[in-house]
Amino acid sequence: MTTGVIQLDHGTGGGMSQELIAELIAPRLGAVHSGRMEDSAVLELEVNRIALTTDSFVIDPIFFGNGDIGKLAVCGTVNDLAVSGAVPRYLTLSLVLEEGFALADLERVLDSVREAAAAARVEVVAGDTKVVRAGEIDRLFINTAGVGLFERDLELGVGRVVTGDTVIVTGWLGNHSIHILSLREGLGFEQRVLSDCAPLDGMVGDVLEEQGRSVRCMRDITRGGLGTVLNELAEGAGVSIRIERQRLPIQHETAMAADMLGVDPLYLANEGNICMLVAPGAAAEILEVVRRHPNGGAAQIVGTVREREGSPVTIVGTDGTETVVELLYGAELPRLC
Amino acid sequence: MAHCAVLTNDLQYDLVNKNEERRAAVAAFTPGMQRFLAEMRTLGVPVVHLQLINLDDDPHAERYDGWLPATKGSDGARIVQEFLAAEDVVVEKNKDSGFFETELHDRLQELGVDTVIITGMQTQICVQTTAADAFFRGYNVIVPPDAVVSARPEDQARALEWLGSYCATIITTSELAAAIAQDSLPTFSVVPIP
Numbered sequence: 001m002t003t004g005v006i007q008l009d010h011g012t013g014g015g016m017s018q019e020l021i022a023e024l025i026a027p028r029l030g031a032v033h034s035g036r037m038e039d040s041a042v043l044e045l046e047v048n049r050i051a052l053t054t055d056s057f058v059i060d061p062i063f064f065g066n067g068d069i070g071k072l073a074v075c076g077t078v079n080d081l082a083v084s085g086a087v088p089r090y091l092t093l094s095l096v097l098e099e100g101f102a103l104a105d106l107e108r109v110l111d112s113v114r115e116a117a118a119a120a121r122v123e124v125v126a127g128d129t130k131v132v133r134a135g136e137i138d139r140l141f142i143n144t145a146g147v148g149l150f151e152r153d154l155e156l157g158v159g160r161v162v163t164g165d166t167v168i169v170t171g172w173l174g175n176h177s178i179h180i181l182s183l184r185e186g187l188g189f190e191q192r193v194l195s196d197c198a199p200l201d202g203m204v205g206d207v208l209e210e211q212g213r214s215v216r217c218m219r220d221i222t223r224g225g226l227g228t229v230l231n232e233l234a235e236g237a238g239v240s241i242r243i244e245r246q247r248l249p250i251q252h253e254t255a256m257a258a259d260m261l262g263v264d265p266l267y268l269a270n271e272g273n274i275c276m277l278v279a280p281g282a283a284a285e286i287l288e289v290v291r292r293h294p295n296g297g298a299a300q301i302v303g304t305v306r307e308r309e310g311s312p313v314t315i316v317g318t319d320g321t322e323t324v325v326e327l328l329y330g331a332e333l334p335r336l337c
Numbered sequence: 338m339a340h341c342a343v344l345t346n347d348l349q350y351d352l353v354n355k356n357e358e359r360r361a362a363v364a365a366f367t368p369g370m371q372r373f374l375a376e377m378r379t380l381g382v383p384v385v386h387l388q389l390i391n392l393d394d395d396p397h398a399e400r401y402d403g404w405l406p407a408t409k410g411s412d413g414a415r416i417v418q419e420f421l422a423a424e425d426v427v428v429e430k431n432k433d434s435g436f437f438e439t440e441l442h443d444r445l446q447e448l449g450v451d452t453v454i455i456t457g458m459q460t461q462i463c464v465q466t467t468a469a470d471a472f473f474r475g476y477n478v479i480v481p482p483d484a485v486v487s488a489r490p491e492d493q494a495r496a497l498e499w500l501g502s503y504c505a506t507i508i509t510t511s512e513l514a515a516a517i518a519q520d521s522l523p524t525f526s527v528v529p530i531p
Contacts, residue, residue, distance in 0.1 A: 256503045
């Protein structure tokens with residue numbers, strides 16, 4: 001590399017672009033990169049059903065306490081695939097870089113992509129690099145696509161949800177949001193509340209392997225938080241869901257921060273947390289499988305699916321009062337992922 | 338014996354003069370705060386002023402009608418003279434919490450401090466976040482309600498309730514001075530979430 005920062009010419013497709021890809025991006029991605037640098041990646045598949053997802057990552061700041069935008073991009077895509085029941089296999093990675101972005105920072109991000117992809121056993125099979133003028137974006141945005149393979153004879157989906165099903169949440173609610181908000185403003189919580197950003201394909205794989213027939217559907221708890229996920233599930237399945245406040249896995253410091261900021265952890269985004277709707281008879285076993293996983297130690301059974309009656313989602317408070325969990329509508333905190 | 342220090346937050350010209358509401362609240366708070374700081378100095382308690390310095394390239398720094406207050410070296414960034422004494426320590430910070438990427442923790446450790454008395458402006462932002470951060474770092478935290486200030490009383494009331502619930506002992510400056518004189522500072526203990 002001729003300079004230590006991204007230049008507009010790195011995005012022209014010419015010699016500097018090739019140099020950036022060949023001398024920096026591909027070596028940093030190492031073994032998780034299997035693209036042939038052609039216009040398309042050609043994949044030979046042994047299944048006839050795949051899951052396909054896409055996502056964009058614009059988090060601010062791009063580096064946080066226990067991760068960065070690269071790790072987030074891989075984990076976010078992998079988790080979207082995993083909750084569909086597919087085994088995540090392939091990713092694409094498109095980088096939109098701001099002129100002047102430090103190459104050393106790009107290397108850090110790519111190292112994270114490599115490590116997260118290796119942990120999730122996915123390959124980066126295609127990519128793209130664009131450069132825009134200084135000020136046109138904030139440092140680095142990433143877009144991904146992901147392909148997962150349905151290797152198990154399982155069908156998951158909201159259509160399988162029935163009255164009596166149990167709701168499981170696999171991790172602390174809201175930690176990713178509180179960590180990022182605290183970092184941005186220097187609120188003092190960022191070292192106590194870490195992001196939950198992690199690939200959960202292993203956890204999901206173990207659950208499906210051991211109790212797959214009892215899993216109705218799963219959703220990644222990202223933007224809008226658990227409150228939004230439950231509303232979407234209840235509407236999709238035509239049921240009501242009742243959860244209990246005291247069962248929600250909320251870290252003490254997250255509760256502190258949420259209370260200070262005047263936000264409800266129910267609506268805060270995670271990046272490594274799943275809501276599972278499962279058959280009640282298997283809930284305890286599934287909870288045990290989840291808790292065996294390094295990112296599942298805080299998992300809890302939080303509620304039950306009921307016949308549709310009144311509001312789609314309600315919560316029972318610590319005083320026994322039942323209130324409606326509204327669908328989050330336009331109060332999103334920006335650039336958390 | 339507890340070793341305490343007073344931390345003030347954001348008592349700087351640009352910040353106390355942000356608007357009329359804030360000027361009035363600070364004017365009412367100033368005489369009592371001056372007496373309290375003088376008493377603490379007499380008792381040998383170090384006073385550390387946390388000085389917010391906004392960085393030009395921080396997109397999250399609060400701007401007042403388009404201009405950035407309290408920038409490095411500006412008059413507006415100076416600690417208000419009424420609160421400052423020659424022996425006081427000034428620690429620069431760039432975010433709400435006085436501990437966020439600053440030398441505050443190291444300075445307090447050098448002074449042998451285990452209890453911090455957190456004061457200044459505003460109760461619901463910098464006082465609250467600095468108190469939480471201090472608590473997480475293992476300090477015993479005390480917040481005197483008559484040594485903190487907010488433009489809106491309701492913000493202050495809510496913040497004090499939060500502080501008392503989660504991380505700080507709330508006692509008045511006179512109670513605090515008596516406790517220091519008798520070497521019997523109260524210690525905050527965590528109330529478990531039900």
